[in-house]
Amino acid sequence: MDLFAVAVASLLAGLIDAIVGGGGLILVPALFAAYPGAAPATLLGTNKAGAIWGTAWAALQFTRRVSLRATTLVPAMVAALVGSFAGAWAVTGVDASALRRALPLVLLAILAYTLARKDLGRHHAPRYGAAREPLVAGAIGVAIGFYDGFFGPGTGSFFVFLFVRLLGYDFLHASAAAKLLNTSTNLAAIVLFAWTGHVWWQVAAVLAMANVAGSLVGTRLALKHGAGFVRAVFIAVVGALILKTGYDAFLR
Template sequence: MELLTVTFASLFAGFVDAIVGGGGLILVPALFSVYPTATPATLFGTNKGGAIWGTAWATYQFSRKVDMRWAALLPAAGAALVGSFAGAWAVTLISANGLRKALPIVLLAVLVYTLLRKDLGRQHAPRFSGRAEAAVAGALGAVIGFYDGFFGPGTGSFFVFAFVRLLGYDFLNASASAKLLNTATNASAIALFAFKGHVWWHIAAAMAVANVAGSLLGTRLALKHGAGFVRGVFILVVSALIAKTGWDALKL
């Protein structure tokens, strides 16, 4: 029954994650609820071990239908991987409590800006090209990748918003691009957790199958309904993140 519960949660998480990110908002609490005596590192590692497959599959599915700007995205994915490693190392040295308290405010600013700019992310009009685009995308990958390794909640949403706001992508292309970078940061985290022995591979394997199934459905819906649909889901996910992280901050 425990495995069935987390597998279903992984299915739903894969669905949400494929559209706009934020699957961890569903899967991590489910793991903590089902396995309350497990160490947090093991649950985080198991979450990554299952979720990376849905994210990678979504990247592949998007790449078949969306014009991915590989010249900028591949260096950005490399930067995100390195940034995630650096963030994971940094969290062993300093506390993330200050960031935990500030996160709801940052997410609220993202939500308000998105709601006020009703045309934001509806048209795909990249602002940069060539080396300039690669440099900006790489900087985003490094900074948000560091955040993912250091703390994590809302990483996918931050990637999407950054690609929309700073690079001029529409929400569909931003979501597709975010999946590639999220796959890189997840791979970095898995390497660290696996090295420390903090992944339950038998549970992660079942979650991975369900996560890919959810990802397949989410990707198809995003591709079918386009940027406007992804924008709507983005608003819902960020709102849920504000509620969750705000509650967590109040408990500190």
């Protein structure tokens, strides 16, 4: 019964993740509720090992329908992978409590900015040419990749927002790009968790199948309804992240 419950949570997480990211808001609490006696690292590793398949599937579907520059995103994926490893290494020796308290405030600023700029992310108008865009995308990749390895919550939303704000992408293209970079950072995390034995592979396999099913639905919704729909889901997910991270930082 516990496995069925987390599989349903994984399906819903895959749906949300495929649109704009933030599926961890659903799947991680479900895993902790279903397996309260398990080591946190094992549950987080199992979450990553299951969720990466839905993210990768969404990335594949987006790249077939949305035009993206490989010369921009391949270096950015490598940068995100390196950043994620560096962040995971750094967290072993640094206290993340200050970042935990700052996160809801940063997310609140992102939400306020997005709401204030009504046209933000509605039109796809890349700001840079083929020479400069990979540099900016690489900087985003290494910075948010480091954050994902170091802390994690809201990684997909940060990728989406920065691709919209700094590169001039609309929310649909930004979400597609975010899937590729998020797959890269998740891969780094899985390697580290697996190396230390913190993955339940049998549970992860069930989560993966459910996550891909949810991802299929979410991807179709995003491609069908376009940037405006993705923007609305982005606002909802960031709002939920503010509530969750605010509770964790100040009330827990």
